[in-house]
Amino acid sequence: MALIEDLAEQLAHDVIEAQKELGEDRFYIDIGNYIGTSSPSLQEAFMTACRLRLAELRGRAYFEKRLGELRSAKEPAPAEDAPK
Template sequence: MALIDELAEKLAADTMEAMTKYGDDRLFLEIGNHIGTSSPSLQEAYLTACRLHLAERRGRTFFEQKIAALEARAGKSDDKDPA
């Protein structure tokens, strides 16, 4: 069902933006609970979209930290090269 996925994704993206802006990391759960009172199907699609966004954020943070560490290590080894 394309409509449910589109609605859930849009709301999830807006929620992630608000969570970042206001520092409320539980906002998505409150919204999910509110949605569930009228549409359990939309609630599940929304929570799935939120979990995907949150997992991507964690993965991206780890990736960026890992790359920074690898670049720092590579930089240190370049500094030791007398050539």
């Protein structure tokens, strides 16, 4: 059902943004548990959306770190001052 995925995606986006703002890395679990009391189907879709978003954030951070390291390693070393 597309409605469940749409709702879950929208909420996951908002929760992940709030989580970053608050520095609460498990905030989504609290929200997921609360949702589950009303709709296990929405809870499942929400938790999946959150896990995917969090994995993408971690993957992107690692990618950017490694890319920076590899680019730095390819830069030529600065020339030393010539002897006077």
